[in-house]
Amino acid sequence: MFATLTGLGLSTAAGLNAYIPLMVVGVLANVTDAVRLPSEYAWLSNGWVLGVIGVLLLAEFVLDKVPVVDHVNDMIQTAVRPAAGGVVFSATSAASQLDNSTWMAEHPAVGWILGIVTALIVHLVKSGARPVVNATTAGVGAPVVSTVEDAGSLSLSLVAVFLPVLVLVFLAGMIAIGWMALRRVGRFRKARASRE
Numbered sequence: 001m002f003a004t005l006t007g008l009g010l011s012t013a014a015g016l017n018a019y020i021p022l023m024v025v026g027v028l029a030n031v032t033d034a035v036r037l038p039s040e041y042a043w044l045s046n047g048w049v050l051g052v053i054g055v056l057l058l059a060e061f062v063l064d065k066v067p068v069v070d071h072v073n074d075m076i077q078t079a080v081r082p083a084a085g086g087v088v089f090s091a092t093s094a095a096s097q098l099d100n101s102t103w104m105a106e107h108p109a110v111g112w113i114l115g116i117v118t119a120l121i122v123h124l125v126k127s128g129a130r131p132v133v134n135a136t137t138a139g140v141g142a143p144v145v146s147t148v149e150d151a152g153s154l155s156l157s158l159v160a161v162f163l164p165v166l167v168l169v170f171l172a173g174m175i176a177i178g179w180m181a182l183r184r185v186g187r188f189r190k191a192r193a194s195r196e
Helices: 002-016 019-031 039-045 047-063 069-097 102-106 108-137 141-162 164-195
Strands: none
Touching: 002 019, 002 069, 002 108, 002 141, 002 164, 019 039, 019 047, 019 069, 019 141, 039 047, 039 069, 047 069, 069 108, 069 141, 108 141, 108 164, 141 164
C-alpha cells in the first residue's frame, strides 16, 4: 500500500516536472537508505545518470519560466513527463517487491501504466492551464506558476518517499486546483469565442 502511494506521489510530481522526482529518487537511493532500488532500477542512482538528469532539470527550470517557450517545452514534455512517471512509479513498485508485496511483483506492468497515466493527466492539466495564465497575466504569471509547480513537485516527491500517507492529502489538493484550473480555462475559451 505505501509503495503504491509513494509511486502515485512520485508520478504525480513527474507530471509537474519530470526531472525532480527522478533526481529525488536517484539521490536518495545513492546517499541514504530511504529509497532502495532493485537491481533493474539501480541506474537511477548512477552518478552519470544523475548528472544528465541535473542538466535536464536545470534546462527545464529555466525554459519553463519563459512565456511562449514554456508552451513549446510543455509540448516536448508530453512524452517525457509520462515516461518519468512510469519509471518512478514502477521503480517504487519494484522496490515494494523487496517488502514482499506480491501483487505488484506479479503485475509489474501495472506500475508503469499507473505512473504513465497519472503523470500524463497532471501534465495535460498543467499544459492546458499555462496558456491561460500567460494570456491573462501578459506572461508575468509564467515564472510564478512555474516556481510553484517546481516547489510542488519537490515537496510531493519528498512527501511520497518519507510520508506516503500524506500523498492522499496532496492529491486531494491538486485535484481541487486542477478542477479550478480547468474551469478557468473553459471560461477563458468561452470569453475569447464570444469576442470573435
